[in-house]
Amino acid sequence: MSRKNAGRARRRAEIILQVRSGQMTVSQAARALGVSHKTYYQWEKRGLQALMESLENREPGRPSIPKPDPEKIRLEKKVSDLEKRLEMMAEVFDLREMLSDLRESDQTKKNTRGKKKR
Structure with missing residues (x-):
């Protein structure tokens, strides 16, 4: 959080307290903060919820690193495989188009050569 935002948050917290x-009063607080009553109450609710969450008991020590989700790993591999397959199919499509263009070009040349000039 930037210093500017931290200062604003501190001011809001002081007024809420x-x-x-x-x-x-809420009216005075809203006026001091330059917001509506509704916005003040939203900030108050968020601030009090954050306070409660920060005071909950936690396990001592560092939080454990979550184990990788096997389903997520499987799906990421499947996505990667499908992306590779899609890329390969796009290349096959491009090659088929090029081959078709070459065949049409060869056919045009054969037709042009086959005509006799008078």
């Missing part, structure tokens, strides 16, 4: 402690 003032409202919760009865030192300020």
Whole structure:
């Protein structure tokens, strides 16, 4: 979070705490923050939820690294294989078009040579 955003968040938190402690009304808080009552209440709800989540008990130590999901690995491999197959099929399609163009070109040349000039 940038310093500017951190400062704004701190100001919002201070005002929310003032409202919760009865030192300020919601109307005063909304006016001080330059927002509507609805926005103030949304910020208050988000802030209080974040506070509650941060105070929940956690396991000591570093969080464990989640084990790779075998289904995700299988699907990623399948996507990779299908992308390779699609690329190969696109190349086959391009080659077939080129071959068709060459055949048409050869046929045109044969037809042109076969005509006698008068």
